[in-house]
Amino acid sequence: MRIKKRWVLKDQAIFLKRLSSLLEKGYSLNEAMKFTAIDLSEEKKQDILFCLNELSKGVLLRTTFEKLQFHSEVLSYLYFSEKHGNLEFALREGGEMLNRKMIQHEKLKKVLQYPLFLFFTIGILMYISQSVIAPQFEQIYRSMNLKQSFLTEVLFFIFRGSTFFMVFLVLLFICGLIFYVAFFKNLLPQEKMRMSLKIPLWKKFALLLNSYYFSLQLSNLLKSGLSIYESLTVFENQNLLPFFRDEAAWFIRQLKKGDRFEVLVERNEFYEKELTQVVAYGQANGHLARELYTYSQFVLERIETKMMKWIMLIQPAAYLAVGLTVLIMYLSMILPMYHMMEAL
Structure with a gap:
């Protein structure tokens, strides 16, 4: 049901x-x-x-x-x-x-709400300018046998190029969708993660997320009295998180070969390097569960700080883009008229 x-x-x-x-x-x-x-x-x-x-x-x-x-x-x-x-x-x-998810979503929504509205409005104005105003000015230039100024040519080029840019974005989205369905979706969880870590802006965030969740859940399993091997078996037996399931299977295989847990964490590319030091320190003092939980809370603070930094960078970037678009719109109407007045 x-x-x-x-x-x-x-x-x-x-x-x-x-x-x-x-x-x-x-x-x-x-x-x-x-x-x-x-x-x-x-x-x-x-x-x-x-x-x-x-x-x-x-x-x-x-x-x-x-x-x-x-x-x-x-x-x-x-x-x-x-x-x-x-x-x-x-x-x-x-x-x-x-x-936390809701707070971050609301902050992002507030940051983007007004700029997105402006982009939508300006997009309509850009379309009108490109399809109506620009062709009329070009026709007037031809009928009056006037040579366009350099700035006017640049503006008209931007108008013509905006259509190709929008088509390019649509094609890029379609190609990305085809890539996801035909290739990325069928990769093993570790391969997906390895490929996602090649994205510069996403890599650090993904490492923090992996380190946070792994250390938090492992600390609670250890706190309940399970050994590291038994805790990893719990990870391996779940299907809700395929990435951590396969990670646990890899750890277990290596542990059976005689490798130490902290060495395996150090060799693993999917976690922050500090996790190795935390594991080694926790095993040395006999309080691995405590150290992992404390570390997970530190990582959580870093994740929230990084997300807020990204959110706060989005708004000024959006306003800058809107400002440039408005300037282009204004110049596209004023410069041709000014140029024609000079020619008369």
């Missing part, structure tokens, strides 16, 4: 945080879900009843949330909680993760 999606990210985040808060206060999962459902809509109350009914049959919480179409990262948190036993932590972290 698959329920029609009606849990938006905001609703999911609030629900998960309330559940984790009640579990922390000593409520059982059933009691927490019933209490949380009090002020929900009738549709969501039915979803909670469905969850409770599934749980009474022995179905895993992750499976019931999957049927409600909760976010995939929330499901992965719940999967690992089944192994380390800390459901309250998984629900809290899942809710906070969704909150």
Whole structure:
């Protein structure tokens, strides 16, 4: 059974945080879900009843949330909680993760909203200028036997080139889509990651994301009493995150050959180099779980800082592009008229 999606990210985040808060206060999962459902809509109350009914049959919480179409990262948190036993932590972290996504999305939306509106408006004006105004000016130049000034020729060239540029962008998008469907989609997870790390602006961000998630989930598994080998086996047995599943399989194969874990992390190209030092330090002092969790929080701060930096760079870049477009529009109308007045 698959329920029609009606849990938006905001609703999911609030629900998960309330559940984790009640579990922390000593409520059982059933009691927490019933209490949380009090002020929900009738549709969501039915979803909670469905969850409770599934749980009474022995179905895993992750499976019931999957049927409600909760976010995939929330499901992965719940999967690992089944192994380390800390459901309250998984629900809290899942809710906070969704909150971070929403905050970043809202900030990006606010940054881009006005520039995108301006681009849309100017795009219409550019089309009118290119299809109506520019041809008329060119016709007047020919009828009056006037030679166009250098700046006027440049502006007309920009107008003509804008059409080819838009066609180029459309063709580039189509080629990218064909590449994804025919080639990239069929690659193994490690090959996909390796190829994505070749993108300069994305590489650092991807390394941080990989390091954060791997260190966070591994720390919780180790904290529950599992060994490194057993924790990696948990990663290997899940299908929600194919990349980490295959990564765990690679680590396990190498560990069976006698390699040390910190050496394998150092040889791995998908994580930040600092992770090697954290693993070595944690194994040396006997607190690997603690060191990995602390490191994951440091990495999370770096991810959020980097995202905010990108968002803050987008707005001035967008306004600069809008300003240049407005200047071109203005010059395209003024310069030809000025040039013709000089010729008379």
